[in-house]
Amino acid sequence: MVRPAHRRPGQSRKAQTSLFVAYVIAVTGAVAGLLLAILSVADPVGFAALRVASHEVTAPIARGTRSVIGSISGIDDAVSAYVGAGSQNRRLRAELADARRQIVATSALQEENRQLKALLQLQEADKRGIANGYLLTSTSTSSKRIALLSIGRNVGVGPGQPVRGADGLIGRVLTSGPSVSQVLLLTDVDNIVPVRRARDGLPALSSGRGNGDLDVRTLNIANNPFKPGDILVTSGTGGLYPPNIPVAIVVRRTNEGALARPLADPAKVDTVAVLRPYTPDTIEAASTAAAASAPAQ
Structure with a gap:
């Protein structure tokens, strides 16, 4: 059911x-x-x-x-x-x-x-300055070391004038145009600079090697007193480069002198100063003018 x-x-x-x-x-x-x-x-x-x-x-x-x-x-x-x-x-x-x-x-x-x-x-x-400019380009692979400067005859730049940066000597003006100039760098093989060792005044000659370094030779070939770390400055001998501008630091000794590296690197320094060529007459004139303009004691 x-x-x-x-x-x-x-x-x-x-x-x-x-x-x-x-x-x-x-x-x-x-x-x-x-x-x-x-x-x-x-x-x-x-x-x-x-x-x-x-x-x-x-x-x-x-x-x-x-x-x-x-x-x-x-x-x-x-x-x-x-x-x-x-x-x-x-x-x-x-x-x-x-x-x-x-x-x-x-x-x-x-x-x-x-x-x-x-x-x-x-x-x-430094009252010897003529003008300030910029390094536009610089050769780094060629044996001919030349840089292009951003100023020329328009501000009084001419051949033979020294060029330096804040860290030291760069070179000298090779040719000058209306608004740009060529600078023969310190490391060029044709650039020979009279230098001296900063700590004792030992005279020597610096010349470029074309590869970014410098050869330093003493006037006395029989004596090679350079040591790594020695600072070299311009001596003013022969004119052109004013004295006491930093140039290079010794890296190592060689058979004929020393190998040095410039203190001012054109690839890293943009702003530079163009100086009047150094001669004893211009220095004496500048000293006389400075003494005349100084207030009487």
Whole structure:
């Protein structure tokens, strides 16, 4: 026989028990609520204590729920940070590259300012200067060492005038045009400069090797007193180059003298000063003019 589709609760012991329990819970809840309402009116202090006690009982549950929610939020933040790490990394790399470019530009400006300040002090101390200019180009691979200067006859530059930078002697003017000039560098094989050792005045001759270095020979061939680290300056002998301009530093001794390296590198020095050729007459005239212009003591 087919069971009916819908059966009444009374036909099942289990259903009857469930229904009875539900009724008991509902009645108990209603009675408890009524008692709490009566207690809140009749004894507010006791009701408050009961409420505090209920909060103490439910506090651990609240703390646990808060911890779970915090953990879920932390997981969400970690996932968001992981997803955005790629774009953030690219942005930081771009900022780092920009900062490096700024550091390089600042370093270049600081070096340029140092050279300009040194040249300004040079011009203030050296009254033989004619004009200041820039080395536009310089040969570094050819045995003929020539540089192009940015000034020419328009400011009084002519052949034979010494050229120096803030660190030392560069060379001399070879030819001059209307607005540019050619400078025969110190390292050219045809450029011979009378020098002396700075610490004791030992005379010598410096000549270019065509490869960026200098050969230094003493006037006394039998004596070779040079040592690495010796500083050489112009002696003024024979005119043209004024005395006491730094020229080179000795690198090592050789059979005929010493190998030296120029103190002023044309590839690194931009600003230079063109000087009047040195002669005893011009120095005496300059000294006389300076003494005449000085105030009387």
